[in-house]
Amino acid sequence: MVNEKLAEFVKTSKPSVAVVGLGGAGCNITTWIAEKGMAGGKIIAANTDVNHLSTMSKADKLVLLGEKLCKGHGCGGYPEMGAQATKENLTELRAELEGTNLVFLVAGLGGGTGTGAIPVVGEVTKELGCLTIACVTIPFKIEQFRREKAREAIKALAASCDATIVIDNGKLREVAGNLPLKEALAVANALIGAFVKNITETITQPSLINLDYADLRAVMERGGVSAIGIGEGDGEDRVAKAVSQALAVPLLDISDMSATYGVLIHIVGGEDLTLEEVAVTGELIMDKVPNTKRVIWGAKVDDQITGRVRVMAVLTGVKSPFMEGE
Ligand SMILES: Nc1nc2c(ncn2[C@@H]2O[C@H](COP(=O)(O)OP(=O)(O)OP(=O)(O)O)[C@@H](O)[C@H]2O)c(=O)[nH]1
Ligand SMILES: [Mg+2]
Structure with missing residues (x-):
């Protein structure tokens, strides 16, 4: 019952x-x-x-x-x-x-x-x-x-x-x-x-690591102008490589990375993607974006990409030269 x-x-x-x-x-x-x-x-x-x-x-x-x-x-x-x-x-x-x-x-x-x-x-x-x-x-x-x-x-x-x-x-x-x-x-x-x-x-849907709606809301609610970054990695430390790459070159210029309010990370890997691998991403993000108030992440398995991982990072509340008139 x-x-x-x-x-x-x-x-x-x-x-x-x-x-x-x-x-x-x-x-x-x-x-x-x-x-x-x-x-x-x-x-x-x-x-x-x-x-x-x-x-x-x-x-x-x-x-x-x-x-x-x-x-x-x-x-x-x-x-x-x-x-x-x-x-x-x-x-x-x-x-x-x-x-x-x-x-x-x-x-x-x-x-x-x-x-x-x-x-x-x-x-x-x-x-x-x-x-x-x-x-x-x-x-x-x-x-x-x-x-x-x-x-x-x-x-x-x-x-x-x-x-x-x-x-x-x-x-x-x-x-x-x-x-x-x-x-x-x-x-x-x-x-x-x-x-x-x-x-x-x-x-x-059930995923390797679910993003919960409440978490998403906590990062995105009044998130303001946000940038996205993408990265891919293979071999040893592939998640670390992919996360670093995603944070290094956002697809919107950011004036001051350390002022970023929140970060959402999404990782896609093959059947070989492990929970342990994904768990290290938190520390990595805090290194790159030290003043971030909130970090959330989710991960899913896609059997099309064995051996590699793909990462998307959303940085919320950023200051961008574009918004300031360039
Ligand atoms: N990412 C992406 N951008 C596009 C695409 N097609 C056009 N754009 C860009 O998006 C901008 C808006 O174009 P459209 O979406 O065609 O414009 P619209 O909103 O339909 O507006 P009107 O046609 O004026 O009614 C332009 O600056 C294009 O360069 C597309 O398929 N993908
Ligand atoms: Mg049109």
């Missing part, structure tokens, strides 16, 4: 997760996630551009934003139009997100739809009490005007989202070996997609 009650409680207490892709880039990222398959989360793709949206067949729900205002043609780079368009669909979006504990809002900043929509949807998720994590990319340095729009959007997000994970396309391209633009964008999609999928699965 007690066991039955426990089983029922496990079922009802499982956090519910939604991923909302906004605009062209946001929707492309949700497609990456849907194609890989994500256990434990709902995928919503929303765009003002009906042609692009109609190719998002793998999402659980499609929302055509601002049908009256945009007539299915997109926002042509105007965020005010993106915000206005999204307001047409607030009732529908609220109904989709009601009862959700954790929401990822995903967009490529710099255009009209994603940039305008993301703070508006953030207001809805805030009202609903969801832990809201925005995951956004910012345009290349040569796109100064678009970068300025992105900065304004991130400032607006601070009012509604708990944490905004910012990936600088320029930095990503550097780290990925100066890839051609299209390939660099695909790398960004895979990176954000993998982050969202990994976090969702470690809090909703």
